Amino acid sequence: MRILVLGGDGFCGWPAALHLSQLGHDVGIVDNLSRRRIDEELGTDSLTPIRTPQERLAAWTDATGRTIDFHEVDIAQDYEGFVALLSQTRPEVVVHFAEQRAAPYSMKSPTHKRYTIDNNVNATHNVLSAIVESDLDVHLVHLGTMGVYGYGTAGMRIPEGYLDVKVPGEDPDGNATGELLDQTMLYPTNPGSIYHMTKVLDQHLFAFYAKNDKLRITDLHQGIIWGTHTEETQLDERLINRFDYDGDYGTVLNRFLMQAAVGYPLTVHGTGGQTRAFIHIQDMVRCIAIAVDNPPAGGEKVKIFNQMTETHRVRDLAELICEISGASLELVPNPRQESAENDLYASNRTFLDLGLEPTTLSSGLLQEVEETARRYADRADQSKIPATSLWTEAQAVGAPTRI
Numbered sequence: 001m002r003i004l005v006l007g008g009d010g011f012c013g014w015p016a017a018l019h020l021s022q023l024g025h026d027v028g029i030v031d032n033l034s035r036r037r038i039d040e041e042l043g044t045d046s047l048t049p050i051r052t053p054q055e056r057l058a059a060w061t062d063a064t065g066r067t068i069d070f071h072e073v074d075i076a077q078d079y080e081g082f083v084a085l086l087s088q089t090r091p092e093v094v095v096h097f098a099e100q101r102a103a104p105y106s107m108k109s110p111t112h113k114r115y116t117i118d119n120n121v122n123a124t125h126n127v128l129s130a131i132v133e134s135d136l137d138v139h140l141v142h143l144g145t146m147g148v149y150g151y152g153t154a155g156m157r158i159p160e161g162y163l164d165v166k167v168p169g170e171d172p173d174g175n176a177t178g179e180l181l182d183q184t185m186l187y188p189t190n191p192g193s194i195y196h197m198t199k200v201l202d203q204h205l206f207a208f209y210a211k212n213d214k215l216r217i218t219d220l221h222q223g224i225i226w227g228t229h230t231e232e233t234q235l236d237e238r239l240i241n242r243f244d245y246d247g248d249y250g251t252v253l254n255r256f257l258m259q260a261a262v263g264y265p266l267t268v269h270g271t272g273g274q275t276r277a278f279i280h281i282q283d284m285v286r287c288i289a290i291a292v293d294n295p296p297a298g299g300e301k302v303k304i305f306n307q308m309t310e311t312h313r314v315r316d317l318a319e320l321i322c323e324i325s326g327a328s329l330e331l332v333p334n335p336r337q338e339s340a341e342n343d344l345y346a347s348n349r350t351f352l353d354l355g356l357e358p359t360t361l362s363s364g365l366l367q368e369v370e371e372t373a374r375r376y377a378d379r380a381d382q383s384k385i386p387a388t389s390l391w392t393e394a395q396a397v398g399a400p401t402r403i
């Protein structure tokens, strides 16, 4: 199939583009390179030495004989350019990773909040509008987040996108009819940052375009990715994926593994009682391929899959890494506004039923990622490790507790 990967220079988009190309699809990458510019703004860099898009793509051709085209387009700002690209490339599938994805970055200042809303909501709406305008029969696969649900269980497993409810029937005068009526609604949202809020807004845009224009849309509610390499990124060092460890873009498990590798006490926020959903990067690329192969029919509601394989409490992850590596951990004041402790149970039936065999967290795999971090430890700037973006001025008071 002809597939455009929007955001294909990023942490998820790059390995996903390679995997789809390796499977024989005709892949093009669209990216405005904003993530590389944000590194410059923050004075940060990937721990791993990522190459320019041109070097990466030449290395892919050297390693496999396959080609991937690169298109530098800002899909939030250059609507006409994106419509022209769709008409020229005529993709059958568009995989949309192209959003500002860090919760701390989205909460840094009014400017960062406004940028995240403008970029993400415009990007998603432009993609939808451009698909309609180009009159192509495209299956849109979007990367959403488990964070749209909030992080609580309400006494049930979080379903995949929709909640079936029974509503007491009433006649036009408001009198109970005694009937219980079945309704299906999007699971009530409870985003924890401006970034997560953009994914909530995306969901409603998708529901509208699926209903109004019969677009075929799959929204993948993805958990926190961990790991760095996939089978394809390991074919040549020039294909290496990015590894974020700084206080804005580093996600919790990769941060802890990097911190263990450089001898920095693991930065557990608050009591570390937050439970989150996780998925290894190799499984992420497999899920994208499965989603591409299983489109919804036109006129169907948006297909929503929970793209996660396991849940873990942050404190338990930190303790596990300390056991494996001999690192210590610190309970640092939480810069975020979030529940100090939460449980999380979520269904991931759809991917399991479609054949995903999850790569679960094991000490061997954790060591492999820590070794990657140790290999590039001389590139680490430890001054960039602390998380300094505060959700409110009242966050993050007090001194750390070393354990």
Ligand code: NAD
Residues within 6 Å of the ligand: 006, 007, 008, 009, 010, 011, 012, 013, 030, 031, 032, 033, 034, 035, 036, 073, 074, 075, 076, 077, 096, 097, 098, 099, 100, 101, 119, 123, 143, 144, 145, 146, 222, 223, 224, 225, 226, 251
């Ligand atoms: P990333 O920042 O590494 O990659 C995003 C890419 O999109 C970057 O290369 C960036 O330059 C590009 N981009 C952003 N705005 C653009 C625009 N307007 N036009 C063109 N290109 C643009 O992020 P990632 O970790 O690869 O995440 C990709 C997607 O997956 C995001 O939508 C994110 O919300 C979602 N996701 C990520 C994780 C995770 O743990 N990394 C977990 C759940 C969901």
Ligand code: USQ
Residues within 6 Å of the ligand: 101, 102, 103, 104, 144, 145, 146, 147, 148, 222, 223, 224, 225, 250, 251, 252, 253, 255, 267, 268, 269, 270, 272, 274, 276, 277, 314, 334, 336, 338, 387
């Ligand atoms: N945390 C720590 N110490 C750290 C970093 C984080 O204790 O050094 C805690 C945070 O307070 C939070 C949890 O770990 O409770 C997860 O934080 P994170 O930065 O790993 O994840 P999050 O901000 O939720 O965002 C990441 C991705 C985002 C994606 C989301 C999936 O950046 O793109 O949507 O994971 S999910 O969490 O399921 O919403």
